[in-house]
Amino acid sequence: MGEPDYLRRILASRVYDVARVTPVHEVQNLSRRMNNRILVKREDLQPVFSFKLRGAYNKIALLDEQARARGVIAASAGNHAQGVALAAQKLGIRATIVMPRTTPAIKVTAVRRFGAEVALHGDTFDEAAAQARDLERRHGWTFIHPYDDPDVIAGQGTVAMELLQQEPSSLEAVFVPCGGGGLLAGIAACIKQVRPEIKVFGVEAEESACLYHALEAGERVVLPHVGIFADGVAVAQIGEETFRIARTYVDGVIRVSTDAICAAIKDIYDDLRCIAEPAGALALAGLKQYAGENHLRQSNLLAILSGANVNFHRLRHISERSEYGEQTEGVFAVTIPERPGSFLAFCEALNHRNITEFNYRFGDADEAHIYVGVQLNEGPSERQLITEGLNRSGYRLIDLSDNEVAKLHLRHMVGGHGKGADHEVLFRFQFPERPGALLRFLNQLGGRWNISLFHYRNHGSAYGRVLAGFQVPPNERTAFHRFLDDLGYPYWEESDNPAYHLFLAPQEKKSDSEGATCSSAVASGV
Structure with missing residues (x-):
């Protein structure tokens, strides 16, 4: 059949039987803060709160009558599952979705609400996908791939067709979240054939950057481990067709941290009063990082807000990490004297900076180790100023702002060293x-x-x-x-x-001459 004509496929896509033309909104506070015009394409406003409906519907709508009669099957723990379920319901086709047993109940319920049959299998997506492929072979059902299919890619590409009509002249760069690459491939193929001067960037989470590493290696690679915070893009290997398109049309790939994603979620909430899922805010995090690193001013930049299917209980973690992502909070371990007035003296040494968190438990008659959060008013460079200022005042400290154990666990555990926990x-x-x-x-x-x-x-x-x-x-x-x-x-x-x-570590016994409570390993470190 040759290479797919994606522009023709995108223009002919039937997504609007179920999908909406989503608006483009300016993130005004962030625009003022960064001195650029920053826009988001609101795919969170689709009926399933995600862009995934577009590709799933286009693929299913193009099936012949025999395939429709047999039914469709998919493997997904999230947005693709809901897209396939709603598309099949709209077209009157039987759908089965294989989901890992670890899938939150809210997502299973959402899929069943659209009339699909849910089969829970395995603990991981790979196990669920293998089961789906087995059912496909046994029953003759059509497998609806979440990203690596030309019809799915074309359906996702309708996002670009819309935004080019909504922002006809001023757009300079578009930032797109990337997991398996279906949305990125569809958008890039459309934009680069219509407006090649507009830059298209893929944005990946640092812990699941399968496209970045594939481009670096010159071939598709399988990541040995995939982080799951941005679960909507937690893919170990970029798709075969999506990789081919990305190599041709994408201008670059940006990797962002979990903290940067959380900060982007907060930016979206502050401006638009909506809560994006981590994968949904990924593109805005990449936009912010790119604009900052390249010192952009007065540029017109657009990010795809790809989804809002976030579990409510994740918001606690997101809120905690957003301040780190904005780099408006630093976290330090500080050794202070164990005597009355030490806390007051420490606060004075901070030169009137606001303390955001303070954890402490008595552990030694001479010294105390405190876990303290400090508000940063001048960005990340202020962490170094705090370190230098406290050192001049005689304090020993370690900057824990980039320490995952400290941010994820330790802040909830400060309470004393283990006694007798040898080895x-x-x-x-x-x-x-x-x-x-x-x-x-x-x-x-x-x-x-x-x-x-x-x-x-x-x-x-x-x-x-x-x-x-x-x-x-x-x-x-x-x-x-x-x-x-x-x-x-x-x-x-x-x-x-x-x-x-x-x-937390068990304390080594010290001779009287050492006089400090921290272990020798830590004493050398602070």
């Missing part, structure tokens, strides 16, 4: 958010190694973040790492993390 090692984990995940972990651990520290918080996503300490003698470390590998949960060792040593 303790510390690890971060991602557990599937489902019944039995912890029990499986404990059963495999058995009675061989004692758990000496444990912290878990549910952030409303498919996976829980866990911080755990274990008592593992040095001669058993190899066997312990083998246990972790066999367990199959993603993990990172944090035994050398300075925040852990300051606030």
Whole structure:
């Protein structure tokens, strides 16, 4: 058939049987703050609160009568599932959606509300997708791919067709979220054939940057681990067709942090009073980063606000991290004297800066280690000024503003060092958010190694973040790492993390001449 004619396919797409022409809104406060005109294309206003409906409907609407009679199947834990379900309902076609067992109940309910049959299978998307492909073969159903299909790509490309009509002359750059690449490919193929002078950038989360690494390698690669905060774009490998299009038409790829995504969610809420999901705010985070790094002024920039299907319980975590993303808060571990008046003296040394958080527990007669948040009025450079000022005042401190353990776990755990927890090692984990995940972990651990520290918080996503300490003698470390590998949960060792040593690690016994409470490893670090 040759290479697809995407411009023709986009113009002929049938998405408007169900999709809406979504508006373009200016993010006015952010525009003033950054001295640029910043726009967002409101795909969160679609009937399923996401752009995914466009590609799913276009693909299903183009099926022949025999395929329609057999039915369709898809694998998804989120927006694609709802898009396929609503499209099939509109066309009177049977739809089955395979979803991981870890999928939040609110998303399962939403899919069933549109009349689709839901099959829960596996703990991960890959397991669900494998089951969907097996059902496709057994029943002859048509598999609706979430991104790597020309008809799906063309349906997503109608977003670009609209925005070119809505912003006909002034647009300079468009920023598009990228997971598997369907939306990015459709938008880039349309814009570059109609208005090639407009730059098109893909934006990826740092922990799932499959397109960035594929472009770097010159071929598609499979990421060994994918972060799940922006779950709508948590894809390990870019699509084959989407990669081909991206290499031809995309001007660049921007990677952004979790904190930057949270800050973009806050920007959207402050201006538009809507709450984007992490993947939905991804493009705005990339726009902000690109404009800042390139010192843009008076430019016309547009980001795709791709969705708003966020679990309410995730908002707590997003709120906590947004200040880090805006770099309006710094977090420090500071050693102060354990005596009356020390807190007052410390506040005075901050030179009237506002304290946003303060965690402390008595632990030693001479010194206290405090976990403190400080409001930044002059951006990230102020962290260095604070460090230098406190050092001049005689304080020892560590800047924890980029320390994931400190921001995610430690702020909720400050309360004293473990006593008698010999040979303790510390690890971060991602557990599937489902019944039995912890029990499986404990059963495999058995009675061989004692758990000496444990912290878990549910952030409303498919996976829980866990911080755990274990008592593992040095001669058993190899066997312990083998246990972790066999367990199959993603993990990172944090035994050398300075925040852990300051606030939680078992204290080494000190001779009278040392006179300090922190371990020798931390004393050298601060």
